[in-house]
Amino acid sequence: MNAVVKLLCAALASGTAFGLWTVFQFVYHQLTSPIRHLHGPKGTSWTYGNMRDIWNAENSVLHEEWVKQYGNTLKYKGFFNSDRLFTMDMRAINHVLTHSNDYEKPSQVRYNLSQILGEGLLFVEGSQHRQQRHIMNPAFGPAQIRGLTDIFLEKSLRLRDVLSSEIAKDPVGTTPSARIDIMPWLSRTTLDIIGLAGFNYNFDSLNANEKPNELNEAFSTMVDANQSLSILTILRARLPPLRILPNDRARRIQVARQSVELLQRIGNELLSDAKAAARASATEKGEIEKNSLHGRDLLSLLVKANMATNIPESQRLSDEDVLAQVPTFLVAGHETTSTAVTWALFAMTKAPEIQVKLREELLSVDTETPSMDELMALPYLDAVVRETLRVHSPVPNTLRFATKDDVIPIEKPYTDKYGVMHDSIRISKGDPIFIPILVPNRSTELWGPDAHEFMPERWQSIPEAVSHIPGVWGHLMSFLGGPRACIGYRFSLVEMKAILFTLVRAFEFELAVPVSEIGKKSTLVQRPVLRSDPNNKSQLPLLIQPYRRT
Ligand code: HEM
Numbered sequence: 073m074n075a076v077v078k079l080l081c082a083a084l085a086s087g088t089a090f091g092l093w094t095v096f097q098f099v100y101h102q103l104t105s106p107i108r109h110l111h112g113p114k115g116t117s118w119t120y121g122n123m124r125d126i127w128n129a130e131n132s133v134l135h136e137e138w139v140k141q142y143g144n145t146l147k148y149k150g151f152f153n154s155d156r157l158f159t160m161d162m163r164a165i166n167h168v169l170t171h172s173n174d175y176e177k178p179s180q181v182r183y184n185l186s187q188i189l190g191e192g193l194l195f196v197e198g199s200q201h202r203q204q205r206h207i208m209n210p211a212f213g214p215a216q217i218r219g220l221t222d223i224f225l226e227k228s229l230r231l232r233d234v235l236s237s238e239i240a241k242d243p244v245g246t247t248p249s250a251r252i253d254i255m256p257w258l259s260r261t262t263l264d265i266i267g268l269a270g271f272n273y274n275f276d277s278l279n280a281n282e283k284p285n286e287l288n289e290a291f292s293t294m295v296d297a298n299q300s301l302s303i304l305t306i307l308r309a310r311l312p313p314l315r316i317l318p319n320d321r322a323r324r325i326q327v328a329r330q331s332v333e334l335l336q337r338i339g340n341e342l343l344s345d346a347k348a349a350a351r352a353s354a355t356e357k358g359e360i361e362k363n364s365l366h367g368r369d370l371l372s373l374l375v376k377a378n379m380a381t382n383i384p385e386s387q388r389l390s391d392e393d394v395l396a397q398v399p400t401f402l403v404a405g406h407e408t409t410s411t412a413v414t415w416a417l418f419a420m421t422k423a424p425e426i427q428v429k430l431r432e433e434l435l436s437v438d439t440e441t442p443s444m445d446e447l448m449a450l451p452y453l454d455a456v457v458r459e460t461l462r463v464h465s466p467v468p469n470t471l472r473f474a475t476k477d478d479v480i481p482i483e484k485p486y487t488d489k490y491g492v493m494h495d496s497i498r499i500s501k502g503d504p505i506f507i508p509i510l511v512p513n514r515s516t517e518l519w520g521p522d523a524h525e526f527m528p529e530r531w532q533s534i535p536e537a538v539s540h541i542p543g544v545w546g547h548l549m550s551f552l553g554g555p556r557a558c559i560g561y562r563f564s565l566v567e568m569k570a571i572l573f574t575l576v577r578a579f580e581f582e583l584a585v586p587v588s589e590i591g592k593k594s595t596l597v598q599r600p601v602l603r604s605d606p607n608n609k610s611q612l613p614l615l616i617q618p619y620r621r622t
Pocket residue numbers: 193194205266400401404405406408409412465466467470471550551552555556557558559560561563564
């Protein structure tokens with residue numbers, strides 16, 4: 073036997089041994105985990121369990137049916153019919169979210185994220201997460217977001233002008249209105265905003281004459297690539313040796329990565345500029361103080377916070393860590409906000425009286441560039457944004473894995489499949505836990521019988537029960553809660569308000585298709601699709617016409 077054959081045999085033997093060990097661990101875990109005793113639906117496929125049903129269901133309908141049938145705490149089936157915990161018990165969810173060291177993101181989610189983002193805030197866990205978050209938090213404070221508001225408005229006004237010229241180019245019939253798929257335009261707007269506000273880079277993708285920006289395309293590719301639920305994709309995430317096999321998703325991610333690499337090169341330059349600016353702002357003694365720095369974009373603020381003399385050396389982030397935040401900001405802060413604004417417009421086409429009432433409030437402001445405080449003081453705009461994030465939360469749910477055996481406290485006792493009553497949930501290391509976002513946001517038990525309806529007026533007086541929802545903002549789960557809650561929620565709220573402020577003042581919106589045509593597709597974010605579109609492309613075709621004051 074020559075050396076090459078020996079090497080191949082050895083590699084095959086170790087691969088087989090690793091595979092068998094993984095299968096043994098998996099089966100052993102399924103046979104011993106305490107969550108196997110919970111009630112719950114049967115898997116509808118051996119490979120996908122209930123996953124396909126979840127992906128195909130719109131909003132939280134399926135989970136709501138399960139809660140009706142099995143109660144607040146149940147199990148459902150994940151890939152290869154493995155058990156996953158689902159609970160609507162607010163005390164239990166709070167426990168999982170606040171103990172973020174004991175409940176981490178699943179390794180396959182982290183693997184997928186790291187493919188694109190490197191080791192930014194979304195990826196890291198434990199002490200590395202605490203360190204990054206500590207340095208990054210100040211950049212997302214109210215004073216910093218106040219300084220970014222004019223960027224949000226500048227890009228919103230640019231979108232308004234582009235839409236106006238699109239309408240002028242392609243009017244429908246005799247009325248000055250046009251059929252426009254608003255999704256890509258909003259996506260370009262939030263890309264341009266996060267470019268400038270995130271790291272002082274002008275993508276300039278809001279340009280009606282240019283083809284879509286390469287980077288914007290790359291990120292849409294990535295979000296779409298994350299939807300493909302093939303067996304190989306699942307196995308690749310679980311069994312690292314299989315990652316050498318090519319597949320379509322990997323190829324598409326590779327394309328996105330090339331753009332990320334381009335971005336990293338740009339990031340390197342931005343980082344050196346930000347560092348130079350921070351050094352230039354040092355005091356005569358050469359000290360850089362965290363609070364004395366007023367760079368505008370998030371990256372500059374982060375660099376300055378990281379270089380501040382009062383930060384101990386051990387807590388500073390490496391250049392690599394700082395650079396990993398650039399694609400992280402892009403992915404976390406771009407499609408999420410554009411999707412939220414898309415749903416707000418959709419909701420207001422379904423309820424034109426809400427659109428009229430909002431427009432009246434917005435037109436009472438006598439400038440097209442209000443300050444953050446002026447925007448935040450508009451009560452109906454606030455209620456529309458809250459109601460959008462409640463009913464159409466862009467991120468519909470998330471997942472965690474237990475890193476140790478634990479006993480999760482609960483508010484309401486539940487009965488297992490043997491009829492035994494429990495006042496806590498026992499969980500073993502490695503158990504997956506589904507964290508619902510849309511289900512509590514739309515729960516009739518918490519919000520009342522009209523919970524599924526879009527009613528901004530409900531925010532004048534919300535039920536006491538929702539105060540138990542452990543979200544970081546607005547009694548909603550939309551930005552999650554605990555130490556891993558969305559760091560960008562203030563950024564996103566002001567950004568959403570600036571875009572809606574500008575668009576609803578300038579245009580009237582109508583759906584260009586019957587409302588029954590609009591479906592929801594769950595991916596990393598929930599986006600609208602046309603039910604009749606065989607390609608399932610995310611889109612929201614609207615008829616848009618300039619608003620003329622009478
Ligand atoms: C409507 C808009 C947004 C929504 C609904 C949203 C939602 C969320 C959610 C649910 C998470 C937790 C994900 C998980 O742990 O599984 C998260 C995390 C995060 N978000 Fe947002 N987000 C939005 C906008 C933004 C913006 C504008 C930025 C940045 C400028 C941002 C940056 C981040 C980052 C960096 C994390 C990771 C935080 C950590 O793990 O410590 N997000 N977001």
